[in-house]
Amino acid sequence: MTRIPNSHSGLDPLSKQDYQLWLAEPDGSVRSAGLLQVAPDGEVRPLLAADIGNTEGIAVTVEPEGGSAQPTSDPMMQMPLTG
Template sequence: SGLGTPSGGRVHQLWLMRPNENPRSLGLFDGDTPLVADGLDPNSTSLAVTVEPHGGSQQPTTSPVVQLALETVGFGE
Protein backbone atom coordinates (compact mmCIF):
# COMPACT_ATOMS: atom_id res chain seq x y z
CA SER A 1 0.00 0.00 0.00
CA GLY A 2 1.00 3.63 -0.16
CA LEU A 3 2.11 3.72 -3.81
CA GLY A 4 -0.79 5.91 -4.83
CA THR A 5 -2.33 5.76 -8.28
CA PRO A 6 -0.14 6.60 -11.29
CA SER A 7 -1.37 9.45 -13.47
CA GLY A 8 -2.37 9.30 -17.11
CA GLY A 9 -4.09 5.91 -16.95
CA ARG A 10 -0.84 4.13 -16.11
CA VAL A 11 -0.62 1.18 -13.69
CA HIS A 12 1.80 -0.35 -11.19
CA GLN A 13 3.11 -3.77 -12.29
CA LEU A 14 4.92 -6.31 -10.09
CA TRP A 15 7.92 -8.22 -11.47
CA LEU A 16 9.93 -11.22 -10.32
CA MET A 17 13.62 -10.64 -10.96
CA ARG A 18 16.14 -13.48 -11.49
CA PRO A 19 19.73 -13.33 -12.78
CA ASN A 20 20.24 -14.08 -16.48
CA GLU A 21 16.47 -14.23 -17.11
CA ASN A 22 13.93 -11.69 -18.30
CA PRO A 23 11.73 -10.20 -15.57
CA ARG A 24 8.46 -12.12 -15.15
CA SER A 25 5.25 -10.21 -14.53
CA LEU A 26 3.36 -11.20 -11.40
CA GLY A 27 0.43 -8.95 -12.24
CA LEU A 28 -0.99 -5.45 -12.01
CA PHE A 29 -1.88 -3.71 -8.79
CA ASP A 30 -5.57 -2.84 -8.35
CA GLY A 31 -5.58 -0.16 -5.66
CA ASP A 32 -4.54 -1.70 -2.34
CA THR A 33 -5.65 -5.23 -3.29
CA PRO A 34 -2.71 -7.54 -2.46
CA LEU A 35 -0.86 -9.50 -5.14
CA VAL A 36 0.48 -12.98 -4.43
CA ALA A 37 4.11 -13.47 -5.48
CA ASP A 38 4.12 -17.04 -6.79
CA GLY A 39 6.73 -18.92 -8.75
CA LEU A 40 9.58 -17.91 -6.45
CA ASP A 41 12.58 -20.21 -6.57
CA PRO A 42 16.09 -20.11 -5.05
CA ASN A 43 17.28 -18.03 -8.04
CA SER A 44 14.75 -15.25 -7.36
CA THR A 45 16.69 -12.15 -6.31
CA SER A 46 14.07 -9.41 -5.98
CA LEU A 47 10.56 -8.15 -6.55
CA ALA A 48 10.23 -4.86 -8.42
CA VAL A 49 7.34 -2.47 -9.08
CA THR A 50 7.30 -0.32 -12.22
CA VAL A 51 4.84 2.18 -13.70
CA GLU A 52 3.52 0.83 -17.01
CA PRO A 53 0.95 1.74 -19.66
CA HIS A 54 -2.69 0.77 -19.03
CA GLY A 55 -2.97 -3.03 -19.28
CA GLY A 56 0.67 -3.62 -18.35
CA SER A 57 3.74 -4.50 -20.38
CA GLN A 58 5.49 -7.68 -21.52
CA GLN A 59 8.74 -6.35 -20.01
CA PRO A 60 9.41 -3.37 -17.72
CA THR A 61 9.53 -0.06 -19.59
CA THR A 62 10.56 2.13 -16.64
CA SER A 63 12.98 1.88 -13.73
CA PRO A 64 11.47 0.38 -10.57
CA VAL A 65 9.77 2.74 -8.15
CA VAL A 66 10.26 0.05 -5.48
CA GLN A 67 12.58 -2.97 -5.49
CA LEU A 68 12.74 -5.47 -2.64
CA ALA A 69 15.71 -7.83 -2.35
CA LEU A 70 14.92 -11.46 -1.58
CA GLU A 71 17.75 -12.68 0.62
CA THR A 72 16.60 -16.28 0.45
CA VAL A 73 13.59 -18.35 -0.56
CA GLY A 74 13.65 -21.21 1.93
CA PHE A 75 10.49 -23.17 1.04
CA GLY A 76 9.95 -23.99 4.73
CA GLU A 77 13.56 -25.01 5.45
Protein backbone atom coordinates (compact mmCIF):
# COMPACT_ATOMS: atom_id res chain seq x y z
CA MET A 1 0.00 0.00 0.00
CA THR A 2 1.11 3.56 -0.68
CA ARG A 3 0.96 6.15 2.05
CA ILE A 4 -0.14 9.66 1.00
CA PRO A 5 0.99 12.09 3.68
CA ASN A 6 -1.07 14.90 5.16
CA SER A 7 -0.99 16.43 8.65
CA HIS A 8 -1.04 12.87 10.02
CA SER A 9 -0.56 9.50 8.34
CA GLY A 10 -2.57 8.77 5.19
CA LEU A 11 -5.99 10.09 4.21
CA ASP A 12 -9.01 10.39 6.45
CA PRO A 13 -11.56 7.66 5.64
CA LEU A 14 -14.78 9.22 4.32
CA SER A 15 -18.42 8.42 5.00
CA LYS A 16 -20.76 8.53 1.98
CA GLN A 17 -18.00 10.13 -0.10
CA ASP A 18 -14.99 8.89 -2.07
CA TYR A 19 -11.64 10.26 -3.14
CA GLN A 20 -11.50 10.25 -6.96
CA LEU A 21 -8.36 10.51 -9.11
CA TRP A 22 -8.55 12.60 -12.32
CA LEU A 23 -6.30 12.82 -15.37
CA ALA A 24 -6.03 16.30 -16.95
CA GLU A 25 -5.95 16.36 -20.75
CA PRO A 26 -4.21 18.98 -22.98
CA ASP A 27 -7.61 20.43 -24.05
CA GLY A 28 -8.48 21.24 -20.41
CA SER A 29 -10.88 18.31 -19.94
CA VAL A 30 -10.48 15.69 -17.22
CA ARG A 31 -11.29 12.00 -17.09
CA SER A 32 -11.62 9.73 -14.12
CA ALA A 33 -8.83 7.29 -13.32
CA GLY A 34 -10.91 5.68 -10.57
CA LEU A 35 -11.64 5.87 -6.87
CA LEU A 36 -8.95 5.72 -4.21
CA GLN A 37 -9.47 2.89 -1.74
CA VAL A 38 -8.62 4.13 1.77
CA ALA A 39 -8.06 1.67 4.62
CA PRO A 40 -9.27 2.55 8.15
CA ASP A 41 -5.68 3.51 9.09
CA GLY A 42 -5.48 5.99 6.19
CA GLU A 43 -3.31 3.91 3.86
CA VAL A 44 -4.27 4.17 0.19
CA ARG A 45 -4.21 1.26 -2.22
CA PRO A 46 -2.42 2.18 -5.46
CA LEU A 47 -4.34 2.67 -8.71
CA LEU A 48 -2.85 1.60 -12.02
CA ALA A 49 -3.69 3.74 -15.03
CA ALA A 50 -3.73 1.58 -18.14
CA ASP A 51 -3.57 4.45 -20.66
CA ILE A 52 -2.56 7.93 -19.56
CA GLY A 53 -2.21 9.12 -23.18
CA ASN A 54 -1.33 12.82 -23.32
CA THR A 55 -2.22 13.44 -19.68
CA GLU A 56 -0.74 16.72 -18.47
CA GLY A 57 -1.55 16.38 -14.78
CA ILE A 58 -3.42 14.55 -12.05
CA ALA A 59 -5.79 15.70 -9.32
CA VAL A 60 -7.76 14.22 -6.43
CA THR A 61 -11.22 15.44 -5.42
CA VAL A 62 -13.77 14.39 -2.80
CA GLU A 63 -16.88 13.13 -4.60
CA PRO A 64 -20.22 11.58 -3.65
CA GLU A 65 -20.00 7.88 -2.80
CA GLY A 66 -19.35 5.90 -5.99
CA GLY A 67 -17.69 8.83 -7.77
CA SER A 68 -18.81 11.33 -10.38
CA ALA A 69 -18.67 11.63 -14.15
CA GLN A 70 -16.95 15.02 -13.71
CA PRO A 71 -15.42 16.67 -10.61
CA THR A 72 -17.95 18.28 -8.27
CA SER A 73 -15.42 19.86 -5.88
CA ASP A 74 -12.13 21.72 -6.05
CA PRO A 75 -9.05 19.47 -6.06
CA MET A 76 -7.57 18.70 -2.67
CA MET A 77 -4.37 17.80 -4.52
CA GLN A 78 -3.17 18.48 -8.04
CA MET A 79 0.15 18.13 -9.78
CA PRO A 80 1.47 18.51 -13.32
CA LEU A 81 3.11 15.60 -15.13
CA THR A 82 6.21 16.47 -17.10
CA GLY A 83 8.65 14.60 -19.25
